[in-house]
Amino acid sequence: MIRFKSSFIFRIRSSDRQSTDALPLAGEHERLFQPAAVRYRRRLSKVALSGIAGILLSGLSLLVPESFLKPMAIPGVCCIALSLALFFTLPTLPCPSCGKATDSGFGTFCPACGSSNLRVSRWWGTHCDACGRSPGSYKYRNYPVRYCTHCGVLVHSVGV
Numbered sequence: 001m002i003r004f005k006s007s008f009i010f011r012i013r014s015s016d017r018q019s020t021d022a023l024p025l026a027g028e029h030e031r032l033f034q035p036a037a038v039r040y041r042r043r044l045s046k047v048a049l050s051g052i053a054g055i056l057l058s059g060l061s062l063l064v065p066e067s068f069l070k071p072m073a074i075p076g077v078c079c080i081a082l083s084l085a086l087f088f089t090l091p092t093l094p095c096p097s098c099g100k101a102t103d104s105g106f107g108t109f110c111p112a113c114g115s116s117n118l119r120v121s122r123w124w125g126t127h128c129d130a131c132g133r134s135p136g137s138y139k140y141r142n143y144p145v146r147y148c149t150h151c152g153v154l155v156h157s158v159g160v
Helices: 013-061 065-090
Strands: none
Touching: 013 065
16 A cells, blocks of 8 residues: 655745745845945955055155154055955855855856856856856956845845
């Protein structure tokens, strides 16, 4: 005798109902992603401020008399070194849904528009057919992180 378990329920929903049900979940992902985005932006502003201060101090040290050269050039070089150290140790932006880094490496979803039309190629570069962007894959990003590239979840509505 074969027994079948009949405890499942087969549900069919319209597309309008699915989109309204998913909105609170998307908002939850944004809320969970917010602390990482704030931490990333704070560190990036520190990188910019220390880099600008270092360049200004180093540049001014070329214009001052010899007696003020060391007191201005040494802090300038230190600020530039601090800026580089902060830049290369920027915190990652983990996705609250899948846990993978949203700002490095590409999955199948575009980080700017969220579509699944992202073509990743080492030879021809990464390109999104939906929005037409060609996101860079190095430490410098030329796109805002709005969607997770691995699972396609909206993580930040404005972009980090």
